[in-house]
Every structure is written in C-alpha cells, then in structure tokens.
Amino acid sequence: MSDSHSSDPEPRKKKRLSRLSGIFKRRPEPEDREDIKAILQSAQERGIIDSEAAAMISGALDVASKTVADIMVPRARIDLLDISTPLAELLPIIIETGRSRFPVYENDRDNIIGILLAKDLLLSIANPGIDLRPLVRPAVFIPETKRLNVLLHEFRSSRNHIAIVIDEHGSTAGLITMEDVLEQIVGDIEDEYDDEAEQTIFQTGHNGWRVMAITEIEDFNDAFGTHLTDDEFDTVGGWLGAELGHIPRRGETIERQGLRFTVLRADPKRALWLHVQRELPNLEDSSTATL
Structure with a gap:
C-alpha cells in the first residue's frame, strides 16, 4: 500500500523556488532612450497604454534631446x-x-x-x-x-x-x-x-491669392495652370527676380500668362510675399469685337 506522505517533495520545492525567483527577479534597466521606447512599444502592444499615451511619452523623451x-x-x-x-x-x-x-x-x-x-x-x-x-x-x-x-x-x-x-x-x-x-x-x-509649413498659397478673393515667394514653381503651376519655367529657379520668388532683372521690391508688378504678380513684402535679399490676381477678359472689348 502506498504512503501518501512518502511522495518526493523535491518537485514542489523547485516550483516554490521558481515562483519566488519570478517575484524577486528584476528586469534589466533601460540604458538609453531607445530602450525606454522599446518598453513603451511593448506596453502598447500588450494594451497597457494606448497609442496616444505612448506617442506623448515618446515625444517628451525627444524634447530632452532636441534643440x-x-x-x-x-x-x-x-x-x-x-x-x-x-x-x-x-x-x-x-x-x-x-x-x-x-x-x-x-x-x-x-x-x-x-x-x-x-x-x-x-x-x-x-x-x-x-x-x-x-x-x-x-x-x-x-x-x-x-x-x-x-x-x-x-x-x-x-x-x-x-x-x-x-x-x-x-x-x-x-x-x-x-x-x-x-x-x-x-x-x-x-x-x-x-x-504655412505645408500651404503657401492662400485665396483672398474670387480671383486673388496671397502667395509665399518660397512656393515651388511646380506647385504654383499645378495650382494656377501656368507654365512658369523652373529650369534655373525652384521658387516663384526666384523666377520673379529673373523676370524683373533685379531683387523684387515692394509694390512692383508684372503680368505673365494671364496673371498679375504684385510684390507685397520684400527684404533687401528677396521677395517674401506676392499677391497674384487672375486677369479677367475685358468684356467690353470682346463685345465690341463681335459687332
């Protein structure tokens, strides 16, 4: 007849030690910000914190490293x-x-x-x-x-x-x-x-726009259906300076491709802001021409 007290206590002892080891075992401490972010990512994946909270904590870490x-x-x-x-x-x-x-x-x-x-x-x-x-x-x-x-x-x-x-x-x-x-x-x-970090063209009226001079010529052409050349210049301000033959000055105006460009603001080195007006056809002239 077997004796219940004669069972080997060794497995139970190992199990208790394993549980105690798990309780007192310390996770390795993070050594840098990337380690902290990895922990945040793990916490987010396990649903401990949501993505917005993880992003804010990560952003707070980045603030300390940026100038x-x-x-x-x-x-x-x-x-x-x-x-x-x-x-x-x-x-x-x-x-x-x-x-x-x-x-x-x-x-x-x-x-x-x-x-x-x-x-x-x-x-x-x-x-x-x-x-x-x-x-x-x-x-x-x-x-x-x-x-x-x-x-x-x-x-x-x-x-x-x-x-x-x-x-x-x-x-x-x-x-x-x-x-x-x-x-x-x-x-x-x-x-x-x-x-302004993304948008550089702002409509101010039915046929008027306020345009930053740093607007890329390609973006300007897409917005207005024009064909300003970008062979030598990347920005509308650079193109305008070439058309004028000098650094644009406040109040200067030129007309190209059905648009009137007026310099709203400029400094000694470059144009800053332009007003662009789409020239409407002269209805009186057109009606006269049809007579």
Whole structure:
C-alpha cells in the first residue's frame, strides 16, 4: 500500500523556488532612450497604454534631446513689422497674415526691438496715427543650441510664449513659440505658422491669392495652370527676380500668362510675399469685337 506522505517533495520545492525567483527577479534597466521606447512599444502592444499615451511619452523623451534649431520657424518665414512704418500701412499686413504676435524691428531686420501683439492694437485702430513704441513688448532672445526641455521650463516660469532665435553671430535665425515645443509632445496643434509649413498659397478673393515667394514653381503651376519655367529657379520668388532683372521690391508688378504678380513684402535679399490676381477678359472689348 502506498504512503501518501512518502511522495518526493523535491518537485514542489523547485516550483516554490521558481515562483519566488519570478517575484524577486528584476528586469534589466533601460540604458538609453531607445530602450525606454522599446518598453513603451511593448506596453502598447500588450494594451497597457494606448497609442496616444505612448506617442506623448515618446515625444517628451525627444524634447530632452532636441534643440531650438531643430523646430524653429526659419527667418525667411517670419513676418516682421518695421517700427517706422505708419500703423495705417501696417494694419493691412497684420489683418492679412492673421497672426497674433509680430516681431518688430528698427532700421535693420536683425535689430528686433520687441514683440507686438495684435490684440494690443484693438484700442488704437480708431487712431491710425498712434505711436507703436509704447505697445511693443520686450522680446526674449535665445540661442539655436538651447534644448527644448529647458526652453519649455523657461516659457512656463516666465509666462512668455514666444522667443527670437539668434545664431552664433547674433543675427536673427528664426522664431519659436511655446506651441512649437508642446507639439513635440502632444502632436500637431493648429498654429499660425503651421499652415504655412505645408500651404503657401492662400485665396483672398474670387480671383486673388496671397502667395509665399518660397512656393515651388511646380506647385504654383499645378495650382494656377501656368507654365512658369523652373529650369534655373525652384521658387516663384526666384523666377520673379529673373523676370524683373533685379531683387523684387515692394509694390512692383508684372503680368505673365494671364496673371498679375504684385510684390507685397520684400527684404533687401528677396521677395517674401506676392499677391497674384487672375486677369479677367475685358468684356467690353470682346463685345465690341463681335459687332
């Protein structure tokens, strides 16, 4: 007759040791950000966190490794206001661009003296002769090499939402906002500069458009059904300079392929914004021709 107490306790002992080993066994610690991201990916695949949470955590990790130069709005795409320009001339630019904040310069575009908030102009619209200087707020200047996590902390502590980026020579390199930094964590936020990162042609009327001079000629031809040559230049601004024979100046106008091109904004080196008007046929002339 078998004795139930005579069974070998060794397997049970090994099983208990195995469970204890599993409890006290420590996972290897991640050695870098890629290891952390791999753990996040594994957690997402197992349903512990959703894809949005994983993306935000991964974005927060990336913020610590990126610098301002990685995400800033480049100088060529910044709309600057000249402090010497009368408000009556600036208002159409402010309204047309639809921005909420504008860097303001004096004499030279690298000499930025502050930031003008569009909302500060609301009480002064009735007085177009007002001096803008009292409305200009101090600008914050930061180097291209500043890390985004440090900048985000500074934005939060100072309650400032915009900074001018300067290069090693002290020249204006670009602009960055708090929204730009937050986007690295939470994803795209609809922002005044973001639309222009992809869209460079904006319809302003039935037959009128506002066009960035950096628009690729190929994209322009597709949008307007034109045949501007791109043999020597990639952008509409470069093509326009060749057609004019000099660097485009504000207010200059030419007509090509049924379109009227007017330079809205330009700096000493290039055109920045153009107004494009489709020329309608002269109905009076056409009716006369049929008589």
